[in-house]
Amino acid sequence: MAEMGGEDDMPRDAKIVKELLKSMDVDDYEPRVVHQFLELWYRYIADVLADAQSYSEHGGKSAIDSDDVKLAIQSKINFSFSQPPPREVLLELARSRNKVPLPKSLSRAGIPLPPEQDTLISPNYQLAIPKLQKSQPAEETEDDEEAPAVAVPNSNPSQEQRELPTQGTPQRVSFPLVAKHSR
Numbered sequence: 001m002a003e004m005g006g007e008d009d010m011p012r013d014a015k016i017v018k019e020l021l022k023s024m025d026v027d028d029y030e031p032r033v034v035h036q037f038l039e040l041w042y043r044y045i046a047d048v049l050a051d052a053q054s055y056s057e058h059g060g061k062s063a064i065d066s067d068d069v070k071l072a073i074q075s076k077i078n079f080s081f082s083q084p085p086p087r088e089v090l091l092e093l094a095r096s097r098n099k100v101p102l103p104k105s106l107s108r109a110g111i112p113l114p115p116e117q118d119t120l121i122s123p124n125y126q127l128a129i130p131k132l133q134k135s136q137p138a139e140e141t142e143d144d145e146e147a148p149a150v151a152v153p154n155s156n157p158s159q160e161q162r163e164l165p166t167q168g169t170p171q172r173v174s175f176p177l178v179a180k181h182s183r
Contacts, residue, residue, distance in 0.1 A: 013038055048072045 017037045021029060049064070051072035056064045
């Protein structure tokens with residue numbers, strides 16, 4: 001979907017981007033890809049030149065020279081890309097790690113897996129159970145509030161423990177679907 005017409009009125013930088021795409025055998029692209037590459041290109045150049053300007057000012061120079069630009073590009077590369085460690089360092093690390101023997105495997109058949117309760121993929125569900133509100137007496141008055149509250153002993157103490165809070169928000173309960181095996 002690359003546009004072939006209108007290349008005469010296209011800016012020089014856009015033509016360069018199209019030639020770069022063509023040199024990499026990219027023939028089918030959206031026209032906005034050229035604009036995106038141009039924006040990336042301009043932003044990178046502006047960042048490098050701003051860094052070069054600060055390096056030039058730090059060096060006490062009045063103008064940016066090629067050394068400032070090279071230093072800005074090198075610092076941008078060092079910041080953006082990291083080099084892998086040398087081969088000798090990796091070999092030494094591998095030798096030290098391989099000195100530790102592997103743990104003995106269990107003699108059971110198949111692949112050893114962790115217990116089901118320790119896995120993250122065990123199925124579970126959450127149910128929203130609405131909480132019941134206590135019914136409040138409609139005859140409460142200010143006189144009742146001022147009187148000292150007298151505790152009435154409850155004949156069924158387990159009833160007190162089963163009373164639900166008075167809030168109307170649902171209570172969430174999670175449980176696994178698979179039955180736990182006793183081992």
